[in-house]
Amino acid sequence: MSFPFHHSLHVQYIEGLASKIDNPSSYEGAVTEHLRMSGIYWSLTALSLLVSAEDADKRMNLASGDLRSSTEDQKPSIIDFVFECFDKKSGGFGGNKMQDGHILYTLSAIQILALADALEDERFLMMKPKVISFIKSLQQKDGSFAGDQWGEIDTRFSYCALSAISICGELDSGAIDINKAAEYIVSCQNFDGGFGCHPGAESHAGQIFTCVGALSIACRLDLLKDEELLCWWLAERQCDSGGLNGRPEKQADVCYSWWILSSLCILGRVDWIRGDKLASFILKCQDEDDGGIADRPGDMADVFHTFFGIAGLSLIGVLHEQNSIVHVDESDGGEKRKNEHRMIDPIYALPTDVVRKLGLRGQIAIPRNASMTDDRLKCYDVYNNAGESKQLQM
């Protein structure tokens, strides 16, 4: 049995978002205005998984690389927008223009710049010291991170900080205390092996991704206790529908496809869930008329779930393998579309070619007696439970 992935519909859906949402009459645009930076990151990365970098660039008016010098198109590009959201006062990026800098949107901004190959843009080079300073100022004595000067503490912010610093190439600069950050994260581990927002908070798949991802970037997976228990807990998120939930006895939701799958990828146990069943669940969440993916079948699609759905499918592999449970209709370009699909990195949630080009650091765990099978992860440091950490031969 094979299900169609509506390739073109999703491309059109993503392309159509900007004009829809940036319209001042758009209610949806108004209520999500504060997270526009993240919205752009989701849409851009989702599209980047489906079409080539150049194609994504053109369709979204990203204005990366050489296209920046184009004088024909006077419309402000995404990169222009990103720089306009720089908040001088804090040194971070806001979710939209004139909004206060926050670590969440700072990461999204940096991720967009990475996608646009614009980390060396002179505008960013000027802002960079302030951005690094901002992130550094958020780290607390116990290694945790606040979201902004107001001080909310959450492990999500630890991940954002580590990822942002890593993408900027500043992991070794001493800007942040990586080991303290890792130790704090591990102090958030719970009775079921999972992680919450801060020590004492309940395990939740989203928070687990941020914690596992952060430990991976810090190359401190060795600090993780009860690794098998955690992976078991993650594996038990798969419901009868094939979808994944975020906590026991909750409903399956497409976004968990990403957070759980990527965590399992990093911990080397992605085969503890049924990828094909998960894929068919995600496909059922597609809007087969207008494109986009929803949180569950029958619901209205949105950019957030579209991104996580596509990212999940990519991570499972079905968007790249011929004759998998997922096919692209002939009328939609057929199986050869899959050759155009780009892979996504489980640690940084960016296309793997972007991550490789930047030479980003990370660590993955391989269970004893298991071997590395995932191409995506070949560039990373490997930690195996025998206590050794070794670099894979390329």
Next chain:
Amino acid sequence: MHGQKRDEYKARLKDDVIAKKLAHKAQQWHTLSQTILLPRQQQQQQQLQDLEARSQLTEKLLCVNPDPLYLWNHRREQLILMTKTTTNPSEFDFSLFWEKEQNLTQTALSRNPKAYGAWFHRKWALRYYLTMMMMGDPQKIVVFEQDGKKSVALEILQMELHLCGEFLLLDERNFHCWNYRRYIVGLMMDNIAHGYNDDGDDDDDDHKEEDAVYSSFIMDGSWSVMDNGFTLQHENLPRMGAQMAIEEKEEEEISTKRGSSEKRQIYVPKNHKMANKIQQSLIAEWNFTTEKIEQNFSNGSAFHYRSKLLPLLIALEKDKLGNGEDEEGNDGEKDGCPSFVKIQVFQKELEIIRNAIFTEPDDQTSWWYFRFILSWANPVHDETNDGISMEEFQTILYNEWNAIEELVQDEDWKCKWGLLGLHMIASEFCHLSEKGLSVLLLLQEQDWKELEKTYLMRLMELDPDRRCRYQSMFK
């Protein structure tokens, strides 16, 4: 559009009347939020009446959409400025301030019970209120009752706990609310420690210098309890983390005010009145989780909180007994108060779990807690070795095994979580045997290694999707 049905949503969009209404709302939003953003951008003077007007504006915006974090920032800036620009700062009506922020966050949360910004603002506002009160008149916030009268702070904190209870009735899994609850408990603990630090009213003869409390009254929501040490807490005891960062500058200010040399929250409940108060608060929390679980055993959030409280309450109880403070001895529940002697807790927890798994064996919630309890109760993991004896543990575990085997057989072996539970127990008996720690004679009647394999085989059949995990468990 999280959780909105597609057909209904699209139909609404096509409706002209609705479309116009939504477009109007969007325009209104843009106009109002520009009004907020521009003045600050242009750094206009913050006159008091401007501030008032602007705070009404942020209130309006946040009631409509509580999600934008920057709006809550604006509001906090406005509030701080307002407290500083009143003609007489010491006359600033902080209780009105708290009432307003209470109402605002409550409205916001009724709109979106998961709005991070709203929950954080409530924590911030409460802390701001209590800190201002303390700077003004420390006596106001001492948390204990005198002659039946509660302090202002105690009243407020208890009201907040009550609010949490209300919210959890609407959604018992709302982790923001559970976090907020733990935040309030943290504030209570800080207040308790603060209250018992001043020698003043304490007429306890045994109060020695080394019993002094070192608490900086930071109120960042973090808390734990002592083990039997004097100073630093035992590393292995669960700790509720800070939910907000406190600036070093403020920390110093508070420490200076308190006359304390210690900056960070490290306190020693050697003062048994204080220890009692702390214990009471935690028992109340424990009872709350019991209540939630009895209402619905599928409440993973309650079990999670319980897993944190359990070691803390055991430690507190041990500490009390160690001091000879509990002269009556504690061999059971007194006055409806649960016992925290390890073996009794073990049995009680298993009883709760058994109720859950026998009622609904396929609900995985209590099985995770079951795994935790087995590990927690295991004498092998108990360094102090004064909890449960190996014989007691193995007897109880063997009885559990019998009970679950019966359950699973009744379900014709089609009981995945029961099988997982059986496998857990069989595995444990294997480990104990390998280590030469098997003391219960009954154990010799079973081949636990064979049973382990049998359970795994059955699991592979029953739950083929997770075959890879089961395969990895065949050693």
